[in-house]
Amino acid sequence: MNLIRYSYPHYRLASSALPRSPWAGLESEISRLFENVVSDYSAAVPPTRFPVDIYEDKANTYVRAELPGVNRDDINVEVTDGALTIAATRKVPAGHGEGEQSVAINRVLSLGEDVQSDKVAAAYENGVLTVTLPKREQAQPKKIAVAVK
Amino acid sequence: MSLFNTLIPSSPRPSSLRDEQRSADLVHTVKPAYEIKETPEAFGVTVHLPGVAKDGLEVTAESGQLRILGRRAWKQPEGWTALHRESAAEPFEIIFEHEHAVETDKVAAELRDGVLRLSLPKPEAIKPRRIAVN
Numbered sequence: 415m416n417l418i419r420y421s422y423p424h425y426r427l428a429s430s431a432l433p434r435s436p437w438a439g440l441e442s443e444i445s446r447l448f449e450n451v452v453s454d455y456s457a458a459v460p461p462t463r464f465p466v467d468i469y470e471d472k473a474n475t476y477v478r479a480e481l482p483g484v485n486r487d488d489i490n491v492e493v494t495d496g497a498l499t500i501a502a503t504r505k506v507p508a509g510h511g512e513g514e515q516s517v518a519i520n521r522v523l524s525l526g527e528d529v530q531s532d533k534v535a536a537a538y539e540n541g542v543l544t545v546t547l548p549k550r551e552q553a554q555p556k557k558i559a560v561a562v563k
Numbered sequence: 564m565s566l567f568n569t570l571i572p573s574s575p576r577p578s579s580l581r582d583e584q585r586s587a588d589l590v591h592t593v594k595p596a597y598e599i600k601e602t603p604e605a606f607g608v609t610v611h612l613p614g615v616a617k618d619g620l621e622v623t624a625e626s627g628q629l630r631i632l633g634r635r636a637w638k639q640p641e642g643w644t645a646l647h648r649e650s651a652a653e654p655f656e657i658i659f660e661h662e663h664a665v666e667t668d669k670v671a672a673e674l675r676d677g678v679l680r681l682s683l684p685k686p687e688a689i690k691p692r693r694i695a696v697n
Contacts, residue, residue, distance in 0.1 A: 442648065446651070465649035465650040467650050468646040469639065469643040469645050470643070471642045471644070476643065481677075482612065482613040482676060482677030483609075483675075483678035484676065540637075540676070540677050542637065
């Protein structure tokens with residue numbers, strides 16, 4: 415069993431490479447639609463939580479996090495005990511009559527066991543952080559040629 | 564003369580579309596997170612547009628409206644399967660109605676790390692003025 419830690423008690427945890435319910439996609443789509451409608455009535459303040467997308471291909475799992483307006487130096491990506499932690503500090507530059515404000519935002523995603531944690535790479539472009547998590551050899555589908563005699 | 568000298572954000576809705584045809588990729592847009600600040604001289608608008616590069620950004624000002632459209636620079640590569648999605652792939656769009664409370668030809672815009680900062684100066688006519696008393 416995997417222990418799952420998370421930062422947003424009210425928010426459904428994104429569990430990455432684990433098998434998921436077939437309805438999970440539909441559920442998150444519906445909550446996203448509702449969020450879009452409800453957000454019209456809420457205060458339009460830049461959010462303190464950030465959306466995360468998870469993709470995979472044959473060799474890697476990719477985590478894309480929308481972190482607009484964060485300096486590269488203020489982003490920390492850590493892999494510990496099968497969990498990926500993305501921690502960032504958003505600094506709002508000092509404006510009229512206000513000093514510089516900083517908001518700490520973070521998220522923890524649980525990882526499957528097939529991630530090569532020593533080869534994790536991250537890139538930040540246009541306000542989106544992409545973390546590449548290579549899969550272990552045995553997790554990749556392997557073709558074994560069998561000679562038939 | 565306008566009733567309000569301020570910025571009113573509005574979300575484009577299909578019913579409010581003008582006669583012009585919208586291209587197919589703009590049928591569904593999402594409203595970005597934003598913040599409006601006001602000083603005596605100008606409005607400062609900060610819009611979060613993660614994943615939007617300079618090429619994909621359009622800021623248009625016409626007839627009392629300021630429209631911000633941001634197309635995302637990133638497309639899901641072939642061979643990538645989505646396991647979990649929280650963000651949307653649709654372009655960002657938001658319209659601010661200002662009823663000529665903004666000097667549109669002096670708007671300054673800066674896009675950096677997915678954050679658009681707009682400075683919208685107020686016209687002289689609506690700036691607070693000190694009136695000398697003789």
